[in-house]
Amino acid sequence: MADNNSPLDNAPSDVKLAVDLIYLLESNDISPEIALSALEIVKQDLQRKKQANDSQR
Incomplete structure (x- = not known):
């Protein structure tokens, strides 16, 4: 079976967004x-x- 997973699949959310x-x-x-x-x-x-969000806490 071939591994179809990309290294990006396990990357942190900020890396994926970037x-x-x-x-x-x-x-x-x-x-x-x-x-x-x-x-x-x-x-x-x-x-x-x-x-603004931090100051509401």
Whole structure:
């Protein structure tokens, strides 16, 4: 029997998400400059949401 499992199958969730995001950016031919700028916006948004969530506890 052939092993059809990918090493990604056992990877942590953050690694799987990173691979998916890289695929999405590359398959849509997004320039590195645009991708990095967009990722910085996403990072700031998520940090604000996390901080708001943390302060509600």
